[in-house]
Amino acid sequence: MAKAMIIYGSTTGNTESTAQTIAEVLAEQDIETTVKDVTSASMDDFDKDFDLFLLGASTWGDEEIELQEDFADFYEDMDSLNLNDKKMAVFGCGDSSYTYFCGAVDAIEQKVEDMGAVLVTPGLKIDGDPDDAEEDIIEWTQSVAASA
Numbered sequence: 513m514a515k516a517m518i519i520y521g522s523t524t525g526n527t528e529s530t531a532q533t534i535a536e537v538l539a540e541q542d543i544e545t546t547v548k549d550v551t552s553a554s555m556d557d558f559d560k561d562f563d564l565f566l567l568g569a570s571t572w573g574d575e576e577i578e579l580q581e582d583f584a585d586f587y588e589d590m591d592s593l594n595l596n597d598k599k600m601a602v603f604g605c606g607d608s609s610y611t612y613f614c615g616a617v618d619a620i621e622q623k624v625e626d627m628g629a630v631l632v633t634p635g636l637k638i639d640g641d642p643d644d645a646e647e648d649i650i651e652w653t654q655s656v657a658a659s660a
Contacts, residue, residue, distance in 0.1 A: 514660035520568035521550040521583030526605040541657035569616040577615030596628035603636035632659035
């Protein structure tokens with residue numbers, strides 16, 4: 513059975529809700545999934561036996577890309593990782609009225625790709641309430657699951 517790790521940072525609960533929906537869909541695809549709030553995650557999690565890592569963060573700021581506050585430190589700490597050939601996918605919530613709509617997704621994707629990870633599908637960007645994008649989340653997660 514394939515195993516996946518979801519690590520997310522959420523301030524308003526939207527990214528957490530998205531992470532839970534993703535976990536449910538992965539479970540339906542027979543993928544054992546561990547979900548962690550970024551505040552309880554560590555760099556050691558990347559050394560564990562997971563077939564797939566999913567990272568989620570919301571985006572703040574109009575002047576520049578600002579990662580969700582709890583995820584920002586984790587993002588910086590990732591510099592110490594060896595992500596060569598690790599399968600990854602990135603998701604996030606944001607507001608399309610901002611200049612950098614879901615810019616955290618782009619920043620995380622760029623970072624992990626530069627570090628040798630394999631992005632299994634383009635990032636998922638949720639505009640506003642994830643309940644309004646449930647079909648998009650399910651479809652995206654099914655494409656991620658197919659790569660595990």
